[in-house]
Amino acid sequence: MGELVQLASFGLTEGEVLSALGRVKVRDVDYADLYFESCVSESVSMEESLVKRATKSVSQGVGVRATAGEKTGFAYSDELTKKDLELAADTARYIANSPSGAQAVPAPVRQRPTRDLYPVERVQVEVATADRVALLNAIDAEARRYDPRIKNVMASFNTEYKVVVVATSDGALIGDVQPLSRLQVTCIAEEKGQRQSGSFGGGGRVGFEFYHEGDRHLRFAREAAREAILNLSAVDAPAGVMPVVLGGGWPGILLHEAIGHGLEADFNRKKTSAFSNLLGKRVASDVCTIVDDGTLPGRRGSLNMDDEGTPTGRTTLIENGILRGYITDKLNARLMGIPVTGNGRRESYQSVVLPRMTNTFMLAGTSDPDEIIRSVDRGLYAVSFGGGQVDITNGKFVFSASEAYLIEGGKVTRPVKGATLIGSGPEILTKVSMVGHDLKLDEGIGTCGKDGQSVPVGVGLPTIRIDEITVGGTQR
Amino acid sequence: MNQQLQQRDGYSQLALDLLAKAKRSGATEADIIIAEGETFSVQVRLGAVDRLTKAREKHLGLRVFVGKRSASTSTSDFSADSLNALVAETCTLAKAVVEDPVSGLPEADQMAGERPDLDLYDPTRLNTEQQIDLAKRVEAAAMSTDERVTNSEGGDFDSSSGRVVLGNSHGFLGEYQSSSFSMSASPVATDPETGAMQRDSWYDVQRKFSKLNSPEAVGLEAARRTVRKLGARKVATQRVPVVFDAEMAGSLMGNLCGAVSGYSLYKGASFLAGQLDKSLAPDYVTVYDDGRIVGGLGSRPFDGEGLPTRKTTVVERGVLKSYLLDTYSGRKLGMASTGNASRSVGENPSVGPTNFYLAPGSKTAQEIIKTVKQGLYVTDLIGFGINMVTGDYSRGASGFWIEGGELAYPVEEITIAGNLKDMFAGIEMVGSDLVFRGRIASPTVKITEMMVAGS
Numbered sequence: 065m066g067e068l069v070q071l072a073s074f075g076l077t078e079g080e081v082l083s084a085l086g087r088v089k090v091r092d093v094d095y096a097d098l099y100f101e102s103c104v105s106e107s108v109s110m111e112e113s114l115v116k117r118a119t120k121s122v123s124q125g126v127g128v129r130a131t132a133g134e135k136t137g138f139a140y141s142d143e144l145t146k147k148d149l150e151l152a153a154d155t156a157r158y159i160a161n162s163p164s165g166a167q168a169v170p171a172p173v174r175q176r177p178t179r180d181l182y183p184v185e186r187v188q189v190e191v192a193t194a195d196r197v198a199l200l201n202a203i204d205a206e207a208r209r210y211d212p213r214i215k216n217v218m219a220s221f222n223t224e225y226k227v228v229v230v231a232t233s234d235g236a237l238i239g240d241v242q243p244l245s246r247l248q249v250t251c252i253a254e255e256k257g258q259r260q261s262g263s264f265g266g267g268g269r270v271g272f273e274f275y276h277e278g279d280r281h282l283r284f285a286r287e288a289a290r291e292a293i294l295n296l297s298a299v300d301a302p303a304g305v306m307p308v309v310l311g312g313g314w315p316g317i318l319l320h321e322a323i324g325h326g327l328e329a330d331f332n333r334k335k336t337s338a339f340s341n342l343l344g345k346r347v348a349s350d351v352c353t354i355v356d357d358g359t360l361p362g363r364r365g366s367l368n369m370d371d372e373g374t375p376t377g378r379t380t381l382i383e384n385g386i387l388r389g390y391i392t393d394k395l396n397a398r399l400m401g402i403p404v405t406g407n408g409r410r411e412s413y414q415s416v417v418l419p420r421m422t423n424t425f426m427l428a429g430t431s432d433p434d435e436i437i438r439s440v441d442r443g444l445y446a447v448s449f450g451g452g453q454v455d456i457t458n459g460k461f462v463f464s465a466s467e468a469y470l471i472e473g474g475k476v477t478r479p480v481k482g483a484t485l486i487g488s489g490p491e492i493l494t495k496v497s498m499v500g501h502d503l504k505l506d507e508g509i510g511t512c513g514k515d516g517q518s519v520p521v522g523v524g525l526p527t528i529r530i531d532e533i534t535v536g537g538t539q540r
Numbered sequence: 541m542n543q544q545l546q547q548r549d550g551y552s553q554l555a556l557d558l559l560a561k562a563k564r565s566g567a568t569e570a571d572i573i574i575a576e577g578e579t580f581s582v583q584v585r586l587g588a589v590d591r592l593t594k595a596r597e598k599h600l601g602l603r604v605f606v607g608k609r610s611a612s613t614s615t616s617d618f619s620a621d622s623l624n625a626l627v628a629e630t631c632t633l634a635k636a637v638v639e640d641p642v643s644g645l646p647e648a649d650q651m652a653g654e655r656p657d658l659d660l661y662d663p664t665r666l667n668t669e670q671q672i673d674l675a676k677r678v679e680a681a682a683m684s685t686d687e688r689v690t691n692s693e694g695g696d697f698d699s700s701s702g703r704v705v706l707g708n709s710h711g712f713l714g715e716y717q718s719s720s721f722s723m724s725a726s727p728v729a730t731d732p733e734t735g736a737m738q739r740d741s742w743y744d745v746q747r748k749f750s751k752l753n754s755p756e757a758v759g760l761e762a763a764r765r766t767v768r769k770l771g772a773r774k775v776a777t778q779r780v781p782v783v784f785d786a787e788m789a790g791s792l793m794g795n796l797c798g799a800v801s802g803y804s805l806y807k808g809a810s811f812l813a814g815q816l817d818k819s820l821a822p823d824y825v826t827v828y829d830d831g832r833i834v835g836g837l838g839s840r841p842f843d844g845e846g847l848p849t850r851k852t853t854v855v856e857r858g859v860l861k862s863y864l865l866d867t868y869s870g871r872k873l874g875m876a877s878t879g880n881a882s883r884s885v886g887e888n889p890s891v892g893p894t895n896f897y898l899a900p901g902s903k904t905a906q907e908i909i910k911t912v913k914q915g916l917y918v919t920d921l922i923g924f925g926i927n928m929v930t931g932d933y934s935r936g937a938s939g940f941w942i943e944g945g946e947l948a949y950p951v952e953e954i955t956i957a958g959n960l961k962d963m964f965a966g967i968e969m970v971g972s973d974l975v976f977r978g979r980i981a982s983p984t985v986k987i988t989e990m991m992v993a994g995s
Contacts, residue, residue, distance in 0.1 A: 250809075260930060414595065
């Protein structure tokens with residue numbers, strides 16, 4: 065076996081990488097790693113029926129990290145010469161307050177991920193661009209065909225092709241190729257001087273053919289158009305506490321905001337999370353079981369390995385209502401004495417590793433979704449959302465509906481304008497009284513922000529009933 | 541080994557070389573932006589260094605026009621091979637998209653001529669130990685003032701400096717340097733009775749190190765803001781006056797800024813489309829975007845297309861007087877650029893604010909609160925519940941309940957909702973407390989009435 069194939073693309077040899085790793089792994093450093101990344105992003109976008117913008121961005125560099133106790137030293141460079149590596153290594157190890165002088169690190173075992181969750185061929189930019197232009201033109205036509213009240217269609221297709229190599233002081237040298245793409249459609253509808261918008265999108269670690277399967281791209285166009293038209297007739301949302309039924313799929317953003325972030329190990333190690341000290345305790349009703357799973361083929365939140373070279377896995381966070389586990393990276397797992405779950409992620413070589421979610425979802429229950437809606441006399445049925453946010457420390461979270469309906473007398477009636485739902489993370493899932501048998505994962509549009517770093521994630525949810533949550537509308 | 545094109549005054553030359561190459565590859569017009577910089581950041585937690593980050597970075601963005609077709613690319617790899625490939629690929633990409641009749645560089649005679657020194661750069665260099673010490677001091681101050689502060693998300697100190705070079709095929713070539721210094725503290729307080737935790741933070745950011753508040757002052761304010769949240773509860777759903785503190789009023793200015801962006805407007809994606817010269821707010825509301833404030837965090841001598849920055853009156857005595865535009869969005873709307881092209885390397889230009897602010901009034905925050913019999917004082921907002929097409933607004937809020945003109949108790953887990961049009965029209969008072977801690981700023985603002993949803 066020769067050199068690790070991805071390493072060659074950075075113009076480096078294993079010897080040079082090992083030497084830099086040895087230089088950073090001085091006596092008092094517990095762990096060190098080097099993360100090489102090369103990323104090519106491409107985007108084509110359309111508006112006013114014209115595909116008139118194309119962009120391409122190339123970045124590459126290395127992040128060098130040393131941890132000693134709770135301390136992290138970190139340096140990054142967009143130059144990959146031996147000298148730049150040494151400089152970064154010297155900066156990173158500054159944290160350890162150790163005498164300089166290289167320390168021997170174990171010769172790394174060259175590895176590759178044991179599976180490939182996303183085998184995607186890379187396409188030449190000329191061919192790819194022509195196909196993408198055709199895709200966007202078809203979307204424009206489909207959305208306008210849906211309803212003449214659609215006045216503008218904006219669509220974009222983005223791809224990212226990332227090659228990474230991780231070399232660690234615990235003996236791993238491992239590479240991965242991580243493709244990612246996303247198609248996003250927004251429609252503006254207009255009627256009698258009133259305007260509304262609707263959005264839909266999806267993607268994953270998939271090839272271009274994904275968007276044509278079953279004319280997925282046209283479905284996205286129709287869904288965006290449908291939401292915009294629907295919102296033209298939406299009435300003001302109610303305000304106050306009421307039962308809320310969440311539809312399957314993307315509304316799983318509830319889990320991401322309400323509990324997912326609160327279960328990330330860094331906040332719990334520092335005891336600044338509303339979930340600190342709740343392991344083994346009840347945080348949800350017994351119909352709730354929630355997992356984080358980075359191993360689903362082709363999903364937006366999936367990875368063969370995390371950004372510390374650990375294979376991703378499936379972690380049970382909540383089992384029948386009881387808090388079972390945290391999401392960890394190596395640093396926090398070591399400091400807390402709990403297992404590494406393969407959730408150490410970073411936006412790029414320019415950012416530090418943090419424990420982050422992958423695909424977070426609730427397992428299916430036994431209730432019939434129609435029955436769940438029939439059980440509500442007056443409430444809200446929310447099927448699509450914009451974004452959400454959480455305050456980890458007091459546990460308060462919000463997420464904003466972009467498509468929602470009133471439930472009156474057990475029936476879904478009028479569409480209502482977007483409203484923000486607000487609740488408390490450790491409490492909200494104790495109010496889940498029914499879980500549908502219809503688990504759905506989202507279409508692949510989620511991006512999670514933490515400490516200024518964005519990473520792609522997935523969520524999923526069956527239809528659920530929450531007995532009470534505050535709905536932030538304007539009507540009594 | 542690739543030949544590395546070096547800096548040291550070489551970035552201007554590199555820009556000129558690449559512009560020439562783009563012309564030879566078929567570009568009829570082109571512009572190029574090169575940004576380089578270095579950053580240092582330290583985070584201290586519970587008195588010990590938690591994270592230390594140091595880096596140099598550089599990035600180059602190229603935009604070419606082939607007739608009326610255009611494409612943009614960027615790279616952090618400055619090797620000659622990579623840059624040659626980039627130029628060729630950009631021209632290829634441009635040929636793959638359709639013609640856009642209004643695309644192109646600004647008119648040649650509009651380019652920034654004079655380049656005022658806006659005092660954006662401070663050569664002060666702090667060593668690692670000094671910066672660690674500042675981070676430790678800001679956290680220590682936050683931790684030491686009140687025994688209910690029991691934990692910390694950390695104290696931070698960051699410094700950065702950089703240079704931007706912009707050139708285009710009209711012969712424009714400009715460059716400027718800038719720097720920034722910032723610190724923050726994020727303490728956690730625990731309610732001694734219930735054990736419930738609250739977190740808040742405070743910060744300062746300046747272009748000049750000497751202008752930065754003392755770490756002790758920043759830490760103290762962080763502790764004050766955190767401890768006062770203890771014991772927060774919900775309130776009943778009701779319609780009341782809402783006072784936005786200066787930071788949160790700044791977020792409303794951010795919403796206004798988004799709504800007057802030329803791109804949202806020509807796409808019909810702003811609730812302010814078609815509202816120019818119409819009344820937006822009462823006559824004591826005036827909003828500026830001023831790119832020429834000396835030492836301003838959003839100031840720059842020229843914009844992302846090389847056009848001169850300037851002071852634009854966005855709202856004059858309540859009337860919407862100007863949008864914020866770059867060349868492209870201006871042409872789409874039949875107007876001239878306002879010098880607000882914002883260029884993040886690798887993206888097409890878009891519109892961004894320089895220093896965007898609501899002109900201060902005469903009342904202090906306390907005097908404004910005094911006028912509220914029963915209402916909400918908002919000190920934090922979370923979530924993204926704003927529909928820019930319609931102006932519908934619904935966000936998670938926390939702050940204080942006002943009773944009889946006084947802050948009575950902290951509140952949380954509530955939402956405030958309304959429509960931005962009604963909210964701007966309903967601005968009843970504007971405070972005197974305008975302070976810039978970013979590119980968008982506002983004094984305290986009172987809005988006549990909004991729906992608060994709680995228990």
